[in-house]
Amino acid sequence: MIGAAPVAAVFFDGHTAQRHPVFVTVSRDGRGLMIDAQGPGGTPMLWPLDRLRSLADQARSDSLTLTLHSDTEDETPRDPARLVIEDPALQAWLRLSAPSLKKRDVRRGTATRILGRFALAVVSIGIIVFVLLPRMSDFLANRMPLETEIQFGDAVVNQMERFLGGRAGSLLCTDPQGNAALDRLVTRLTEGQEMAYDLKVSVLDHPMVNAFAAPGGRVVILRGLLDKSDTPGEVAAVLAHEIGHVEARDPTRLMLRAAGSAGIVSIVLGDVSGGTVIGILGDQLLQTSYTRAAEAQADAFAMAMLNRAAISSEGFGAFFDKLAEMDQIEIPEYFSSHPSSADRAERAKENARNQGVTKPALSEADWAALKTVCAP
Structure with missing residues (x-):
């Protein structure tokens, strides 16, 4: 290409959108491109070959767009000017x-920024x-x-069923x-009490x-909790605790x-399907990550409800004892993020010693029916 005839090209100065027709030739020493404006008054420019960079992802595949890498120590890696070459021989x-x-090229300090x-x-x-988010919630x-x-x-429970592998209403016993x-x-737990909700x-x-x-x-309540409970008092205690929440x-x-956290994560991960939201909501429900203050208040509510x-x-204490003995790898669910089960069991037993006369939470027939509520 040294000594070859000038090749027509297009030059953009990087400051305006104006196209400047130019002629391009290879310098006599073969180390750069000479750029001459078409017509009088133009100022020739030399672009050294070792500073030439091609721009990727250009709309046209039959042209080569060049820019010039800066030879200074500033943070600007490239000159804003562009040179578009369409001649196949010069491109090759x-x-x-x-x-x-x-x-x-990457600007200096890019990694730090x-x-x-x-x-x-x-x-x-x-x-x-x-x-x-906590304050807004x-x-x-x-x-x-x-x-x-x-x-x-209702929407949360439907999502919960999906999270557990079913669909809305498919897991309902x-x-x-x-x-x-x-x-x-x-009814036994709430009778005579003014409740803020019609419980479902x-x-x-x-x-x-x-x-x-x-x-x-x-x-x-998930069936596994009924399967693991030995007395209706245990279920009554857990139910009273959840009513407290x-x-x-x-x-x-x-x-x-x-939901707010899941929305933020979805945006960060680019999840447009909403799967992240469902997953986080389901995980939050299963882990029941309330604050320790909220857990203590729910325990106190449950004790008062059981007393009334x-x-x-005693069933509350027995259930906490079971949780303390369970292998956390096998059963990492209920109260896994709550305060110490052993401490709560002791408080429940202390309350039981001061309750006075109590009656079973359910009759034997009702307890048997509840244990098999999910039977086909």
């Missing part, structure tokens, strides 16, 4: 002769998730209309006698040892916070 020669044509911005993003997300939970909260709770026994237990308690057919409260007065609107606050219903809190 440049690809063979320009040593750094495909090199991708990226790390700094990443750290700032992490701190910002942390403030949103751990400071702003408390504010919204206390002002959400009851009808809206009930709809929210529908044995009439078992559900009638469960209703009698709820149901059982899902899943082997996990767990129970959870959802917004709008929803309480869900319902009355304090803890699940509404938790779900609002989880004349149901011994």
Whole structure:
């Protein structure tokens, strides 16, 4: 290409959108490109080959767009000017002769800036998730209309079934006698008390040892908890505890916070399907990660409810004892993130010693029916 005839090209100065027709030739020493404007008055420019860079991802594949790498020590890696070459022969020669044509230059300090911005993003997300979201969720939970909260709770339970491997309504245990026994237990616990919600308690057919409260007065027991319980008093105690969360609107606050966190994670991960939201909501429900203060309040509510219903809190203590003995790898569910089961068991037993006369939570027939509420 040395000594070859000038080749027509297009030059952009990087400051305006104007196209400048130019002629390009290879310098006499073969180390650069001479750029001459077409017509009088133009100032020739020399672009050294070792500073030439090609721009990737150009719209046209039959042309080669060049820019010039800066030879100064500032943070600007490239001159804003562009040179567009359409001549195939000159393109081929440049690809063979320009040593750094495909090199991708990075501004000095780019890594530091990226790390700094990443750290700032992490701190910002942390403030949103751990400071702003809890306050916003408390504010919204206390002002959400009851009808809206009930709809929210139904949607959460439906999502929960999907999270557990079913679909809306597919895991619901529908044995009439078992559900009638469960209703009698709820009535026994709440009789004579002014409740903020019309409770809706149901059982899902899943082997996990767990129970959870959802917004709008929803309480869900998983079959595994019934299977693991030896007495109706144990189920009554767990149920009273979850009712305590319902009355304090803890699940509404938790779900609002989880939904906000899941939304942020979905944006970060680019999840447009909503799978992240469902997964985080389901995980939050199963882990029931309320604050220790909320757990202590729910325990106190449960003890008071058991006392008023004349149901011994010994079952509460027995259930906590079981949790303390369970292999955490096998059963990492109910109360896994709660305060010490041993301490709570002792408090429940201490309460039982001071209760006075109590009656079984359910009759033997009702207990048998409840244990088989998920039977086909």
